[in-house]
Amino acid sequence: xxxxxxxCFYVKKDKQKANGMYPIFVRITVDGIASRFNTKLDVSPxxxxxxxxxxxxxxxxxxRINRMLSDINASLNTIYHEMQRRDNYVTAEKVKNEFLGHxxxxxxxxxxxxxxxxxxxxxxxxxxxxxxxxxxEVTKRHLAEFIQRKYHLSDISxxxxxxxxxxxxxxxxxxxxxxxxxxxxxFMQFFKRIIIIARNNxxxxxxxxxxxxxxxxxxxxxxxxxxEIKIILKKKMVSERLEHVRDLFIFSCFTGxxxxxxxxxxxxxxxxxFDGKLWIMTKRQKTNTDxxxxxxxxxxxxxxxxxxxxxxxxxxxxxxxxxxNAYLKEIADICGIKKNLTFHLARHTFATTTTLAKGVPIxxxxxxxxxxxxxxxxxxxxxxxxxxxxxxxxxxxxxxxIEKIYKEIAL
Numbered sequence: 513x514x515x516x517x518x519x520c521f522y523v524k525k526d527k528q529k530a531n532g533m534y535p536i537f538v539r540i541t542v543d544g545i546a547s548r549f550n551t552k553l554d555v556s557p558x559x560x561x562x563x564x565x566x567x568x569x570x571x572x573x574x575x576r577i578n579r580m581l582s583d584i585n586a587s588l589n590t591i592y593h594e595m596q597r598r599d600n601y602v603t604a605e606k607v608k609n610e611f612l613g614h615x616x617x618x619x620x621x622x623x624x625x626x627x628x629x630x631x632x633x634x635x636x637x638x639x640x641x642x643x644x645x646x647x648x649e650v651t652k653r654h655l656a657e658f659i660q661r662k663y664h665l666s667d668i669s670x671x672x673x674x675x676x677x678x679x680x681x682x683x684x685x686x687x688x689x690x691x692x693x694x695x696x697x698x699f700m701q702f703f704k705r706i707i708i709i710a711r712n713n714x715x716x717x718x719x720x721x722x723x724x725x726x727x728x729x730x731x732x733x734x735x736x737x738x739x740e741i742k743i744i745l746k747k748k749m750v751s752e753r754l755e756h757v758r759d760l761f762i763f764s765c766f767t768g769x770x771x772x773x774x775x776x777x778x779x780x781x782x783x784x785x786f787d788g789k790l791w792i793m794t795k796r797q798k799t800n801t802d803x804x805x806x807x808x809x810x811x812x813x814x815x816x817x818x819x820x821x822x823x824x825x826x827x828x829x830x831x832x833x834x835x836x837n838a839y840l841k842e843i844a845d846i847c848g849i850k851k852n853l854t855f856h857l858a859r860h861t862f863a864t865t866t867t868l869a870k871g872v873p874i875x876x877x878x879x880x881x882x883x884x885x886x887x888x889x890x891x892x893x894x895x896x897x898x899x900x901x902x903x904x905x906x907x908x909x910x911x912x913x914i915e916k917i918y919k920e921i922a923l
Contacts, residue, residue, distance in 0.1 A: 515543045515602055517592050519585055521565040523555060534560065536581070540588060540604040547604035549612065553580055587611060597665070601672045619715050620667040622659070625652045625706050641772060641797050651702040658684045670710050673720050678703075697728050730891065734851050735860040738869075741765060743847050750846070756829040757839040759814050763828065764858035766810045766866055768881050771855045772797040775830045782807070782815065782827070796882040803882040863889065 518541045523534035533554035540547050559567045559574050566581060567574035591610045595602045598620075629652060632645045658681050659668050681703070685696045704726065710716045736744075745762065749755040764774060773796055785791040790807040807815075815827055822829060837854050844853035851857070859881070867877045878889035 515596075517542050517589075517602075519588055521551070521581055521585075522562065523557070523560055525557075529554065532556065536577070538584060538588070540607050542592075542602055542604040542607065545604055547608045549608055551581070551584060553577060584611075598667075598669065601669060619670050619710070621670050621673060621706065621710075622652065622656055622667045624670060624710060624715075625655065628706055628709060639800055643772070644798075647698070648702055651699045654685060654689060654699060655681065655703060658688075661688070670715050673707060673710075673716070675720050675723060678720055678724055694728050697726050700724075700726050734857055735864040736765065736849075736851070736857065738865055740847075740849055740851075741861070741865065743849065744843065747843075747847050749843070754839060754843055754846075756831070757836055758843060759817070760828060760830065760836065761840060761843075761853075761855060761858050763811050763814045764855065765861045766808045767792060767805050768859055768862035768866075768877075769794075769803070769805070770796070770798065770859055771833045771836070773803065774828060775833075777827055778825050779827055799882060799884060801882045801884055803880065805880045 520539045520541070522537055522539065524537055525534060527535050529535070534557055536551045536553040536555055537548055538551050555567055555577055556573075559569050559571065559577075561568045567577040588607060588611055591607050592602060595606060595610070625648075629645065629648045632640050632648055636642050636645055656666075659665055662680060662684070678700075682696060682700060685691045685699055686693075691699065704721050707716065707719070707721055711719060741762070744758060747758075749758055760774060763769075764771075767774075769777075769792070773794060776797060777792070777794065781792055781794045782790055783793050785793075785804070785806070787806075790812065792803070792805045792807060794803050795801065796803050818828060833855060840853040840855065843849075844851065863877055863881060867880070868874060874886065874889055878886045881889060883889050
């Protein structure tokens with residue numbers, strides 16, 4: 513951001529020394545706000561021109577003073593313009609401190625963001641997923657584009673992140689990037705994480721997110737009904753490729769596993785539990801929480817179908833998530849299903865149709881999904897109307913006594 517900048521040299525007559533010399537001070541002014549300091553130079557009042565702000569005459573002393581004042585002037589100008597380019601935020605105090613060697617470290621937001629992302633990248637497969645890393649990278653890219661468009665800079669000082677900067681970035685995501693409400697909120701959550709790191713490391717004192725609330729809108733997540741699952745099961749697939757995709761999708765409909773967890777399943781994850789029955793015992797790649805799911809007959813049959821037929825210890829014919837979702841669209845067309853068929857829809861189907869609609873308690877469903885917070889399960893799963901009807905059926909019989917009392921007073 514452009515600002516006004518001026519430098520003025522002057523003498524402090526009230527600081528006259530015993531030898532009659534005056535100390536020369538410099539006043540830096542940025543946007544009308546000044547800061548002053550002593551140049552450590554002294555000058556005789558006989559050769560000082562207050563209006564010109566320099567020594568006059570051809571004496572060696574006048575020449576020496578003016579050369580040093582010229583050097584100071586050049587240094588201050590260089591510092592000012594460098595701050596304009598680097599920080600996009602300049603004050604007279606910052607220029608003075610930089611010149612005197614008292615300046616703070618100049619951490620920039622994109623540099624810190626990059627360091628954070630590099631750390632996340634190293635944790636892929638340990639405590640972070642590739643998808644999480646990619647989301648941080650996309651957020652950083654949007655932030656870099658915003659800084660370039662708004663401020664014409666390649667980076668900006670972390671100290672320049674203000675509440676206004678945050679709301680401007682949100683507006684940029686919604687308008688220039690055409691992000692939806694929840695997508696924007698997710699990007700802001702990732703950005704806030706970087707600000708938290710800056711505050712934890714003492715780079716920022718105040719929290720620019722203090723009065724900024726990130727709220728996600730509740731989304732009516734899709735799921736398949738039991739009839740739709742049957743349609744997919746009964747439909748003869750036109751190729752082995754689609755048959756594999758159908759099997760993977762149905763497997764998730766009856767286990768609730770996310771794509772990354774299905775992709776990482778191996779023989780050692782299928783074990784007999786305390787009840788003597790086969791269970792899936794694994795950890796969610798996304799959160800590293802334990803997931804233990806009893807195997808129902810359909811996923812058992814799918815596992816049996818591919819047993820010993822796949823390379824590298826795989827127990828299911830997994831392909832990339834992108835290809836999987838593309839082929840699921842093809843299956844939806846073949847089966848006449850109008851819903852947006854994605855692999856994650858199978859997880860929603862497990863939460864709703866396979867479990868909750870069949871009377872499985874939400875606490876149990878939450879545990880099998882690997883959720884650490886039951887509120888997350890409530891977002892994924894809905895109680896269907898048929899479940900409400902079944903739950904309420906016969907409830908009248910439990911209030912026969914009360915109904916008799918009302919009949920007596922009503923008649």
